Amino acid sequence: MPLQSHQTALAALALLMLNGCVHAGKVDEKVPYPKAEAGYQRHVIQLPALAEEHDVKLELQVGKTMQVDCNRHSFGATLVEHTVQGWGYPYYEVDSINGPVSTRMACPPGTEISKFVAANGNGFVVRYNSKLPVVVYIPAGFELRYRTWQPSQEFKTVAPE
Template structure:
């Protein structure tokens, strides 16, 4: 029986296990490799910040993915909250390297449950769409986002290969 690609993609995604969430390193882009490591990537446009994530070398990078998470810390009640926004994949012209752009973070929305008194708290509220991208320690992972947006990431490790029945 043939399965649509979306079902296979979902099954593969469900076999991944989270390894942790970390804040992205934000800086001018000069790391241990020097200024040359970012020359392929465009400068941030007005109102945007270039976030550079440098991943350590791993033994089996093909079994890893990086989840890009964008959002803001906000004061919320007991409801589930999220921001609108979609991360776009773009390619550095002449280089072929992918980078990621959040053109804008939409308005915050949430469920409308009745909340108990004093249920407000400060939490990181993320956009619902968080792409999984290839783990590659040889290139920086570059994300452009509005200046007031936090960029975080989480590493995912694939489980053992299973036989289909």
């Protein structure tokens, strides 16, 4: 078979593999991921490429904005990592969320404010990976926020006591 025929065959195979993954000339990175179940929302985060991604962590916060008093408030939640069958891609699901719970300090009347209340106080830390979208399923009525954590460039020495 001539070289041009091999190239044509490879191009056709690549198109077949991407069938269903391409919309309007763009690759749809959500295709291999399951659709959100009833009562859940699917969120997709596309992270920028970084030079030292192995040093960076991604913090995910699931919560909602609420009227709260001076106490500390949070939701209890569990984040579970799953793998897309046949693809090996990770995705995350908050499979249970309860609360809110709070401390029980006596607060002065009229001190309520609108504030984002996160699950587990600070959220969940996962691996930073710009090569794949970060796909997170959360219960409807909650929102997803994220931020990155990077180490400082210098280590500090600790002297023995």
